[in-house]
Amino acid sequence: MRGWVLVVMLLAPGWAFGQAQGNASAQQFAAVMQNPGHRQAVLADAAATPAWAALGCRTATYAEAPEVAVYAPLKFDALGAPVAGEWREGVVASGCGQRMQLNVLTEVTGPSTLASGALQPGATIADPVLQNVAQAYAVRAAGGLPAGCKNAFVANTAFLGFAGAPNGLPQGEITAPWREDWVLDFCGGLKVVKLQFTPGVEGISLSVLGVR
Numbered sequence: 607m608r609g610w611v612l613v614v615m616l617l618a619p620g621w622a623f624g625q626a627q628g629n630a631s632a633q634q635f636a637a638v639m640q641n642p643g644h645r646q647a648v649l650a651d652a653a654a655t656p657a658w659a660a661l662g663c664r665t666a667t668y669a670e671a672p673e674v675a676v677y678a679p680l681k682f683d684a685l686g687a688p689v690a691g692e693w694r695e696g697v698v699a700s701g702c703g704q705r706m707q708l709n710v711l712t713e714v715t716g717p718s719t720l721a722s723g724a725l726q727p728g729a730t731i732a733d734p735v736l737q738n739v740a741q742a743y744a745v746r747a748a749g750g751l752p753a754g755c756k757n758a759f760v761a762n763t764a765f766l767g768f769a770g771a772p773n774g775l776p777q778g779e780i781t782a783p784w785r786e787d788w789v790l791d792f793c794g795g796l797k798v799v800k801l802q803f804t805p806g807v808e809g810i811s812l813s814v815l816g817v818r
Contacts, residue, residue, distance in 0.1 A: 656759035663702035671696030728763030
């Protein structure tokens, strides 16, 4: 798993986020985050998250969540155009008696060119690559897709806390094992899979602690 830094996004001049910004200033990163086109794309991707879209809530409202996970530092060219970077930002969706944490990944794919897409909902701290692996583990642990089910998705994730001591990996990476619940929706039937993520020098290993 790539090392990453969880930061708090204040969206105001003077915001500092340590080594996560590459050669970007706080003002430059905030400007990218608040660009109207980017905000529109993030909200659209969040709303399209399968777990939320399945609710069909036409009166939903969306609010920015303060946490941002930076996977690759944001960098700018001499003219101030973003040329590299990858991060996750949160959106809180509310409506129709429901409230859900949604997550969107954005990557700088070229000068001033951003590509975004929905990640898994909820409070998982797994990075995008690890999320794909965890989803496959969870589905397999839950017995696989039921016969004839064509509408399956991750309904939610919950970070349950760290479950061990740090293991001496380089600074800037998650070094302690942690546990999460992954809620799967198989055509309306819910399965909750408890996963343990254990960092090591060769990557993250996953184990299933239970299914209910």
